[in-house]
Amino acid sequence: MIKVSVFSEEKAWSKRLKNTDIFFKKICRAFPKKYQFSNKKVLFSLLLSNNKNIKKLNKNFRNKNKSTDILSFPFNKKNKFSKNTYLGDIIISYNYLNKPKSQDLELLAAVDLLKNWNLRTDLDNKVAALAILTFPLTFDIADYKHDVDLITDRLIDSIKKLKSHYGRFDVPLGDVQVLVRGGLELPLDGGPGNMRAIYTEWKDGKMIAKTGDCFVQIIEWSPEGKVSSKSIHQFGSATNDENSIFYNNQSRLFAERKMKKVLFSLDDIEKDLYKKYNVSSLIEY
Numbered sequence: 001m002i003k004v005s006v007f008s009e010e011k012a013w014s015k016r017l018k019n020t021d022i023f024f025k026k027i028c029r030a031f032p033k034k035y036q037f038s039n040k041k042v043l044f045s046l047l048l049s050n051n052k053n054i055k056k057l058n059k060n061f062r063n064k065n066k067s068t069d070i071l072s073f074p075f076n077k078k079n080k081f082s083k084n085t086y087l088g089d090i091i092i093s094y095n096y097l098n099k100p101k102s103q104d105l106e107l108l109a110a111v112d113l114l115k116n117w118n119l120r121t122d123l124d125n126k127v128a129a130l131a132i133l134t135f136p137l138t139f140d141i142a143d144y145k146h147d148v149d150l151i152t153d154r155l156i157d158s159i160k161k162l163k164s165h166y167g168r169f170d171v172p173l174g175d176v177q178v179l180v181r182g183g184l185e186l187p188l189d190g191g192p193g194n195m196r197a198i199y200t201e202w203k204d205g206k207m208i209a210k211t212g213d214c215f216v217q218i219i220e221w222s223p224e225g226k227v228s229s230k231s232i233h234q235f236g237s238a239t240n241d242e243n244s245i246f247y248n249n250q251s252r253l254f255a256e257r258k259m260k261k262v263l264f265s266l267d268d269i270e271k272d273l274y275k276k277y278n279v280s281s282l283i284e285y
Contacts (some may be wrong), residue, residue, distance in 0.1 A: 001041060002028045008048040010094045020048060044087035051095040066153065069096035107152075110159055110169060121191035121198075123174030128191060129207065130169050132177070132200070133158035137192035165205030175278040179255050181235050182248035186255035196257075207232075217262065229262035245274075 006020045017023050024046060051067035058064045058071065075088040110130060117127040134154045162169040162176070174187035176201060188209055189217045190196030200207035217231040234254045238244035253260060270276075 003041065003043045004028055005043065005045045006048065007045065009053060010048055010050040012050070012094045013048040014093070016097070032157045039083075042087060043085070047089065047091040049091050049093055051093050054093045056089055057091065064149070067093060067095070068151070069093050090185045106159060106169075110155055113170060114155075121173060121189055121194060121196065121245055123172060123187050123189045124172050126170040128173040129171050129176040130155075130162060132173075132191050132207065133161060133178065133202065135192075136199075161202065161205075176205075177209065179209045179234065179251055180206075181251045184244060184251050185253060186246055188255050189257075216259070218259070227264065229264070230259035231262050232259040252262070 004024050006024055008014065008020060013020060054071055055065065055067040055098055058066055058068060061073070070093065071091040072164050073089045073091075075086045113127050114134070118125075119133055121128045121132070134151065162171055166175065173189060173191075177188045177190075177198065179186045179188045185206075188198060190198035190212065192199050192212075197212040198209050199211040201210050202208075209220045210253055212249045213234065215231065215233045217229060219227065219229045221227055236244075236246040236249045238246035241247055250260065263272055
């Protein structure tokens with residue numbers, strides 16, 4: 001037979017269950033016959049706890065600074081049963097048991113969105129923002145570990161971030177991910193690890209582009225040997241002078257996936273000049 005010793009360190013449990021001993025003993029009696037151990041005495045202890053205390057146990061014994069719904073500490077991992085066997089300890093969190101079911105449904109809906117995501121990062125894609133926030137794929141090795149608890153926590157956090165600013169978590173990427181430069185805030189497609197590599201930082205409800213694609217140049221040679229070229233920079237040629245018109249004059253083109261013509265001949269350059277001056281006239285003697 002199975003005997004369970006029930007202990008409680010969270011008062012809220014008594015409001016949920018009038019008689020915890022009877023409740024859990026009934027559960028044990030409902031086990032399949034092969035797990036009822038009719039010819040043996042099998043004992044385990046059950047601690048009714050809360051998130052705060054489970055978080056401490058997780059930190060002390062699993063080196064994870066987080067709460068979970070349940071913890072188990074088996075006394076003997078080999079599962080050998082004698083006439084008198086102590087299985088170990090189980091700790092259950094009241095907070096998880098009592099959390100609103102809407103959060104569970106919301107999490108399942110988010111998982112379903114990710115499962116059916118087409119892996120595109122277009123401006124109108126309604127899953128990309130949630131996916132990028134959950135799987136940032138930065139240069140931190142931790143981002144590449146398949147840790148279910150870590151990924152679940154990130155997904156919950158991503159849902160909260162998007163809902164707090166947009167009221168939903170299926171937000172078009174172009175509403176969230178932006179290129180910010182010299183007073184401009186431009187919708188930006190792309191994402192980590194793809195051909196339009198964009199790595200962002202979350203700030204004030206926006207995924208602000210920080211690294212990724214920058215200077216891109218294409219050069220073509222015709223069969224006749226004529227050279228032509230296009231290029232683009234995410235900002236402009238004056239990367240440090242905020243007062244220059246070239247501080248962000250290419251940002252809009254970059255955000256729109258456009259490129260500018262690269263000029264080779266002196267005639268073409270002179271036709272496109274913004275300002276012409278003699279260097280010697282700028283030197284003070």
